Amino acid sequence: MAIRVNGTEVASPDDARVSLLDHLREGLHLTGTKVGCNQGACGACTVLLDGQRVLSCLTLAVQADGREVTTIEGLAEGDGLHPLQGAFIEHDGFQCGYCTPGQICAASAMLRELAEGVPSYVTADLAQERILLSREEIRERMSGNLCRCGAHNGIVDAIFQVATEKAA
Amino acid sequence: MNPVSYQRASSLTEAVRMAGTSRLLGGGTNLVDLMRKGVERPSLLTDVTALSAAIEETEAGGLLIGAAARNSSVAAHPLVRTRYPMLSRAILAGASAQVRNMATVGGNLMQRTRCLYFADVAGSRCNKREPGSGCDAAGGFNRYHAIVGASSACTATHPSDMCVALAALDASVRIVGPAGERTVPLVDFHRLPSDRPELETVLEPGEVIEAVEIPASPFAARSGYRKVRDRASYAFALVSVAAELTLREGRIDEIRIAFGGIAPKPWRAYRAEAALRGSGPSGEAFLAAAALELADAAPLAGNAFKIELAKRTLGAVLTDLTGDDR
Ligand SMILES: Cc1cc2nc3c(=O)[nH]c(=O)nc-3n(C[C@H](O)[C@H](O)[C@H](O)COP(=O)(O)OP(=O)(O)OC[C@H]3O[C@@H](n4cnc5c(N)ncnc54)[C@H](O)[C@@H]3O)c2cc1C
Ligand code: FES
Ligand code: FES
Numbered sequence: 001m002a003i004r005v006n007g008t009e010v011a012s013p014d015d016a017r018v019s020l021l022d023h024l025r026e027g028l029h030l031t032g033t034k035v036g037c038n039q040g041a042c043g044a045c046t047v048l049l050d051g052q053r054v055l056s057c058l059t060l061a062v063q064a065d066g067r068e069v070t071t072i073e074g075l076a077e078g079d080g081l082h083p084l085q086g087a088f089i090e091h092d093g094f095q096c097g098y099c100t101p102g103q104i105c106a107a108s109a110m111l112r113e114l115a116e117g118v119p120s121y122v123t124a125d126l127a128q129e130r131i132l133l134s135r136e137e138i139r140e141r142m143s144g145n146l147c148r149c150g151a152h153n154g155i156v157d158a159i160f161q162v163a164t165e166k167a168a
Numbered sequence: 169m170n171p172v173s174y175q176r177a178s179s180l181t182e183a184v185r186m187a188g189t190s191r192l193l194g195g196g197t198n199l200v201d202l203m204r205k206g207v208e209r210p211s212l213l214t215d216v217t218a219l220s221a222a223i224e225e226t227e228a229g230g231l232l233i234g235a236a237a238r239n240s241s242v243a244a245h246p247l248v249r250t251r252y253p254m255l256s257r258a259i260l261a262g263a264s265a266q267v268r269n270m271a272t273v274g275g276n277l278m279q280r281t282r283c284l285y286f287a288d289v290a291g292s293r294c295n296k297r298e299p300g301s302g303c304d305a306a307g308g309f310n311r312y313h314a315i316v317g318a319s320s321a322c323t324a325t326h327p328s329d330m331c332v333a334l335a336a337l338d339a340s341v342r343i344v345g346p347a348g349e350r351t352v353p354l355v356d357f358h359r360l361p362s363d364r365p366e367l368e369t370v371l372e373p374g375e376v377i378e379a380v381e382i383p384a385s386p387f388a389a390r391s392g393y394r395k396v397r398d399r400a401s402y403a404f405a406l407v408s409v410a411a412e413l414t415l416r417e418g419r420i421d422e423i424r425i426a427f428g429g430i431a432p433k434p435w436r437a438y439r440a441e442a443a444l445r446g447s448g449p450s451g452e453a454f455l456a457a458a459a460l461e462l463a464d465a466a467p468l469a470g471n472a473f474k475i476e477l478a479k480r481t482l483g484a485v486l487t488d489l490t491g492d493d494r
Contacts, residue, residue, distance in 0.1 A: 016174035016213065019200070039201050040267060052240075052269045058200045059270065062174045063193075063215060106266065113265070118244045121260040121401065126249045143401035144264020 001065035005030070006074025012065050020064050021045045021056035024071060032072035032101045036146075043145030046102035047071050053109035072101035075108060083165070084108055087158035095149035103145045107159045110141045111166060133163055169203050176215040180378060184344055186214040188374040193217075194275030195238070197267050202280065206289040207297055217272060220379065223247065229384035235274030235377045239330065240265065242273060252382060254391040254410055258333035261395040264402050274377040277331060277341065277357065278369065281324035281432075282404055284309060295321045296365040310468040312404065315475060317431040322365030323468060325429055326358055327404050332428035333393055335436045336410040339382045345375035354380070358433035365432075387412035387422070390489045395428070396481055405429035407478045409485045413444075420444050420490070427461075430478055437461045440482070449490035454483040 002009045005028060013023050021038075024030045024047070036044030038057045045057040048070035076082040084104045087093070094100045114137075117129045122140045131137065138156050147155065175190070177183035183192070191210035193199055194217060202208040220234030223245045231252070233242055242248055243259040259268065285292035285304040293302035305313055305323055313323040331354065339354040358369050371377070385391075391412035397403040408428035414421045423444050425437040440461040447453050458479035465475050 016172050017169045017203075038204070040197060043264065043266060046266055049269075053266045054270050055197070055266045058195075058197050058267075060174065060193075060196060060200060060213075063196060063217075110265065116244075118240070119249065119256065119260065121257065123260075126253045126256050140401050141265060144266045 001062075003061065003064045003066075004068045006070060013061050016060060016062050018061045019057055020047070020049075020059040020061045020069070023061035024056060024069075027061075030071050030073050034098055034101055036099070036102075041146075042099070042102075043106060044099050044102040046105045046145065048105060048109055051109070051112070053106050070105070072105055075105065082108065083162050084111075084158065087162045088155070091158040091161065092151065092154040093158040094147070094151050094154070099145060099147045099149075099151075103142070103147065103155055106142060106145050107155075107162075110138075110159070111163055113141070114163060115166070133160070135160060138163070169206075170209045170211065172203070172210060173212045174215065175212070176218060178218055180219055180344060180376065183214060183216050183219060183376045184346060184374070187376050188346065190214040192274070192376065194236070194272035194278075195267075195270035196275075197263075197271050198275060198279040202287070205287050207280075207287060216274065216376065219274075219376075221272075226381065231382045233273055233380045233382070235272060235379055237273045239263075239268040239271040239273070239276060242330075243268065251388050252333075252337060252385060252391075253388060254393045254412060255330070255333040255337060255382070257393040258329045258395075258408075258410060261393060261405075261408070262329035273330075273380055276328055277377060277380070278371070279326075279328060280368065282312065282327045283324040286324060296324060296361070296368075299364070299366050306468065310470040312406070312429075313468055313471055314431050315465040315467045315471060315478075316435060316462065317360045317433065318466070319361045319363065319365070321363050322361040322432070324361075324365070324432060326368075326431070326433050328434070329393070329395060329405065329408060329428060331358070331434040332408055332426045333410045334380065334382070335426040335434035336412060336424045337382050337385060338424065339380055341380055342378040343371060343375050344378045345372060349378070351381070355434070355436045361432050385412070386414060387424070390414065390494050392485055392489055394481060394485050396477060407474055407481050409478075409481045411482070411485050411489060413486075413489055415449070415490065419446055419448050421446075425461075425482065427478060427482075430474055437482075439463075444486075449486065451483055451487060454486045455479055458482040 034044040036042035190212035193213040219236040221236040292304040395408040413423040427435040440457040443457040
């Protein structure tokens with residue numbers, strides 16, 4: 001069996017204990033995805049699995065067999081920046097940058113969820129099909145990604161900008 | 169982590185056949201974490217995410233949710249959002265978007281406690297992890313622990329938000345095993361610890377959760393889930409309340425209430441419900457009903473605050489649900 005990582009087929013590890021996170025970093029040398037807590041609590045290891053944001057530290061690599069993984073290295077098309085990457089630079093959405101790949105992968109999936117009308121805990125009326133964009137919505141939807149440098153205000157501004165440009 | 173092998177079940181029959189000799193794996197958000205910590209040591213995993221993930225109406229007007237449905241899919245489903253908004257809200261109150269995308273309904277039901285001593289293999293005693301070894305939570309950090317339903321052996325809470333809503337919704341769990349199929353009310357699915365805290369549910373070895381069934385509900389308009397925690401998001405509950413009711417001629421007609429965060433299992437508040445049925449909605453009535461429900465509460469050194477917090481949270485939720493703007 002094989003996993004598709006950023007469009008390329010790679011073998012899954014023989015040892016079923018290997019997490020998708022370790023497989024990406026140690027096996028494939030895709031070190032953009034970061035190890036934070038290694039227990040689901042920080043979001044630094046966020047990648048997209050068949051387009052959905054997931055935690056690669058709590059995913060066994062064998063669970064990704066036959067599926068498509070997108071990491072920060074595969075998010076932008078070509079050599080240019082992904083709009084979120086540009087917005088993070090513009091709005092100081094990071095200091096040390098350790099949480100940033102996870103933040104940006106999570107945010108890219110979050111923008112799609114917003115567009116699809118997926119509700120959050122702070123969505124007032126769950127029956128409504130269109131989500132009213134607000135900073136509160138972004139904060140709640142991004143709560144799975146911690147930033148120990150405290151760049152959250154810049155992160156929210158960056159995502160807000162890309163979300164409004166997208167909607168326009 | 170111990171060496172482990174991995175296989176996938178392609179059907180329910182196959183899953184039941186494999187269940188007897190292996191550990192089932194849903195999204196892995198709880199099991200993989202506990203394996204890494206050495207709390208769980210399976211040698212063979214059976215991935216059950218290919219079981220039914222369907223969310224469909226039953227003939228009786230209820231909803232059947234396959235065990236492999238992801239928590240995020242359930243919360244975002246149009247039928248859940250419109251008919252059981254309390255369930256959507258409860259799921260969305262739990263974990264993060266990433267975890268909800270991974271977590272399955274079966275795994276959510278079966279997830280284990282977040283008691284720190286349970287997770288600390290190297291340094292702590294825990295009767296749930298190692299029966300008879302003792303409990304370090306009793307004299308330790310027990311802010312998150314139970315105030316009702318616990319025992320001297322164990323005061324750990326069940327951490328699920330989803331299950332609290334399901335308890336209030338009168339949901340039931342469809343189970344399949346070598347001997348056939350059976351259905352258990354969700355409120356009877358989890359066990360209280362007594363002197364056997366390692367037994368957490370009525371699921372027998374070799375049995376597989378197939379689906380969760382929710383009956384039709386007339387409550388959607390007046391239902392809600394509220395979670396109180398140490399930070400605004402991405403934290404387990406200190407106290408949570410799921411409640412739904414109907415009013416008739418200004419009085420409470422039907423009402424169902426469940427608490428999370430205060431007990432070893434989702435805590436259906438039958439006593440409070442009985443006290444409120446037929447009564448006029450008022451802040452005093454709500455607090456009196458909550459006090460009745462928690463009359464036997466036995467708090468530990470670090471969590472006596474939960475009694476007052478649970479009362480006020482129930483009061484706030486019911487005040488909101490009985491308001492004129494509903
Ligand atoms: C950082 C973090 C924060 C969290 N915060 C919250 C929170 O605030 N609120 C909340 O409610 N939850 C929270 N969770 C817990 C999360 O909801 C659970 O981990 C998740 O629901 C488990 O589902 P899973 O599919 O990943 O289960 P797995 O980890 O795959 O499995 C868990 C258990 O279920 C068993 N199992 C799985 N499927 C079946 C089946 N079909 N039949 C029988 N047994 C089965 C497995 O054998 C295993 O014992 C959090 C988790 C993390 C990591
Ligand atoms: S490293 Fe995966 S959530 Fe922290
Ligand atoms: S930029 Fe340093 S952790 Fe977020």
